[in-house]
Amino acid sequence: MRSSVCDVEVIVVKTSEKELDLRCGGHPMVPAGVDRPEGLVAKDDFTSGTQIGKRYSDESGGLELLCTKAGSSSLSIGETPLKIKEAKPLPSSD
Numbered sequence: 001m002r003s004s005v006c007d008v009e010v011i012v013v014k015t016s017e018k019e020l021d022l023r024c025g026g027h028p029m030v031p032a033g034v035d036r037p038e039g040l041v042a043k044d045d046f047t048s049g050t051q052i053g054k055r056y057s058d059e060s061g062g063l064e065l066l067c068t069k070a071g072s073s074s075l076s077i078g079e080t081p082l083k084i085k086e087a088k089p090l091p092s093s094d
Helices: none
Strands: 009-014 022-024 055-057 064-069 075-077
Touching: none
Parallel strands: none
Antiparallel strands: 009 064, 022 075, 055 064
């Protein structure tokens, strides 16, 4: 998937079976290889950026995205921002 307003591209790692309103910059994302709509700019509340190599997930953990190309807009499901998924600590190897 790719952003309609900036350079952000993501791979969907995990998703639920229900249809999601995946957005970047406050606008719906488009499939990779599809031309972006012209004239769109990121909405003010969705300009915190997306970092390459980071995984993003929703509150329930049902959606996980891997950012493959960074950009200036932020990811969301509808109006709810996605958060960077924290790495799980490895067990001690004493």
